[in-house]
Amino acid sequence: MTVRCKRGGLWLAAVLVSLGLAACELGGWSVLPGGAGGISAAAAPPVNAAVTETVTPFLPEPVTLTPTASRTPTVTRTPRHSPTPSSSPTPENTPTPAWDFHPAGELTAPVLLYHHVNDQESNLYTVTTTDFRNQMKVLAERGYTTIPISLLVRAVRDGAPLPPKALVITFDDGNRDVYTRAYPILQEFGFTASVYLVVNYLDRGESILSHEQIDELLAAGWEFGSHSMSHTELTRDYSNLWYEVSRSRYELEEYLGTDVITFAYPYGVMDTVVQRSVRETFEAGLGLGTSSLHTPDSLFYLSRIEVRRSTSLADFKALIP
Numbered sequence: 001m002t003v004r005c006k007r008g009g010l011w012l013a014a015v016l017v018s019l020g021l022a023a024c025e026l027g028g029w030s031v032l033p034g035g036a037g038g039i040s041a042a043a044a045p046p047v048n049a050a051v052t053e054t055v056t057p058f059l060p061e062p063v064t065l066t067p068t069a070s071r072t073p074t075v076t077r078t079p080r081h082s083p084t085p086s087s088s089p090t091p092e093n094t095p096t097p098a099w100d101f102h103p104a105g106e107l108t109a110p111v112l113l114y115h116h117v118n119d120q121e122s123n124l125y126t127v128t129t130t131d132f133r134n135q136m137k138v139l140a141e142r143g144y145t146t147i148p149i150s151l152l153v154r155a156v157r158d159g160a161p162l163p164p165k166a167l168v169i170t171f172d173d174g175n176r177d178v179y180t181r182a183y184p185i186l187q188e189f190g191f192t193a194s195v196y197l198v199v200n201y202l203d204r205g206e207s208i209l210s211h212e213q214i215d216e217l218l219a220a221g222w223e224f225g226s227h228s229m230s231h232t233e234l235t236r237d238y239s240n241l242w243y244e245v246s247r248s249r250y251e252l253e254e255y256l257g258t259d260v261i262t263f264a265y266p267y268g269v270m271d272t273v274v275q276r277s278v279r280e281t282f283e284a285g286l287g288l289g290t291s292s293l294h295t296p297d298s299l300f301y302l303s304r305i306e307v308r309r310s311t312s313l314a315d316f317k318a319l320i321p
């Protein structure tokens with residue numbers, strides 16, 4: 001998997017540059033969204049503003065309390081698992097902030113992307129448990145509350161109740177250390193996450209989340225999305241799009257017993273054809289970026305801030321509004 005991702009990073013850089021969509025500098029933070037491929041200008045941060053503090057903070061509207069607003073997912077099928085994160089432990093040191101209704105439209109909420117959290121591997125995509133805990137501590141100290149990615153999507157598109165500082169943590173590929181290493185640390189802070197699974201990786205060995213572990217995470221309020229059937233670069237062969245995109249949703253919904261409404265582009269790579277396919281099947285598509293600002297026009301290439309082994313705590317703090 002690591003090899004795939006490394007290779008994918010190079011492909012990503014090459015493909016994105018060639019598409020004029022973004023420039024992803026390996027080892028750096030210079031993903032520069034452009035205006036093509038459905039990435040709106042509004043969603044694109046100013047060039048070279050990636051690691052500065054210039055991201056416009058989200059200023060809530062004058063309090064628009066809507067006590068009748070429901071947090072019930074818009075999906076109508078009854079999930080086998082309750083999405084209610086009632087089983088998540090509530091740390092005593094984390095006050096529960098009041099949620100207010102966020103009207104449809106732009107929202108500033110960082111979406112973080114991790115791959116591996118462990119102390120055994122030392123590759124680009126593996127964050128140590130110490131670094132991961134320190135990063136979560138920064139988020140908790142800044143008052144962030146994690147929300148499922150589906151709630152972020154709904155808030156931007158339709159409006160939805162949100163905590164004062166919403167955050168989404170995502171993991172790509174469904175690596176087992178997400179359960180064995182990251183999950184216990186997230187529990188310390190009362191955080192949940194969203195995981196993007198590759199259908200053909202499931203039940204294929206001990207490096208990937210087991211079905212039981214996935215069930216436990218679902219019961220703890222975690223959410224799962226599709227990361228395609230085989231983790232292929234979708235822009236390379238359009239004849240596989242239905243299989244990689246649409247079929248992955250059906251297969252995952254069967255596997256999970258829940259609705260699957262979001263898709264993470266393998267290697268963060270997409271073009272207008274791929275994006276159209278994702279739009280036909282999902283409610284949002286997740287990519288890469290450095291912006292924490294999301295708009296209705298960016299829902300099919302949502303910017304995710306990738307955290308790597310090389311990300312220092314100072315880098316991390318600069319990336320988070």
Ligand SMILES: [Zn+2]
Pocket residue numbers: 005172173227231266267
């Ligand atoms: Zn991946």
